[in-house]
Amino acid sequence: MKREKGLLIVLSGPSGVGKGTVCSALREQDTHIRYSVSATTRHPRAGEVDGVNYFFKSKEEFERLIQDGEMIEYAQYVGNYYGTPRAYVEEMIEKGHDVILEIEVQGAIQVKETFPEGVFIFLMPPSLKELRNRLAGRGTESVDLIDSRMTVAREEIELMDKYDYVVENDEVHLAVDRIKSIVTAENCKKDRLIHQYQSLVKE
Incomplete structure (x- = not known):
């Protein structure tokens, strides 16, 4: 049975925890x-493509x-x-597709205030020491900026x-397996399916 609406899956966590890597691996599977x-x-990092990794905007365009x-x-x-454009997300959910947001x-x-029915997943590093190592391993940020990111983390x-x-x-592969299990379980929740199956009884 085709679902009436898709899930909104929100994946977030500290900078450097690997949100982008996990999302890319999840999409492949x-x-x-x-x-x-x-x-x-922010400016693109090496290898990032506009419209694929992010929509890169000027401050004026974003504001x-x-x-609007x-x-x-x-x-x-x-x-x-950083932000999430509205139109694409709402269109996909209405068509019954699951949509994942990788956001801060x-x-x-x-x-969560706008879409309380969403599925909110916090991605954690194994330790703060490992998180700092991952930030430093990027090779794109100063020590001061890494310190700022750790404070925020x-x-x-x-x-x-x-x-x-x-x-x-x-x-990464273990994190992806855990997220896939969460999505499967959420798609089987009674509250998400009850209206569809009640309609079968009325037919």
Whole structure:
């Protein structure tokens, strides 16, 4: 039976925890999940492609999208805007597709206010030491910026209780398996299916 609506899956966690890597691996294994590309004002990193990894916007362009109500959520993080364009997400969910948002913690809290029926997953590093090692391993950020990200990470971990699930990213393939299990279970929840199956009884 085709579902009336898809799931909104929100994956977030501290910078450097591996959200992008986990999402990429998940997309390779599960082609049914649609990936919502976020917008940002930060500069592209090596290998990133506009419209694939992010929609890269100027500050003026981003603020215009906010004013026009075209963002589901947005946040400023270490001096840059990040946010989720609204139209694609709503269209896919209405068509019955599951959509995953890979976003910052501030943004996830905003989305929960608008889409409380979403599935909120917090991606955790094995330890803060490992998180710092991953940030340093990028080779793209100064020590001061890494220190800033670690300060924010501690604050974000304290918001974990606002999420439905916590997944440790110790190994990417294991984190992906855990997320797939969560999505399968959520798609079988009675509250998401009861109206469809009640209609069978009435026929």
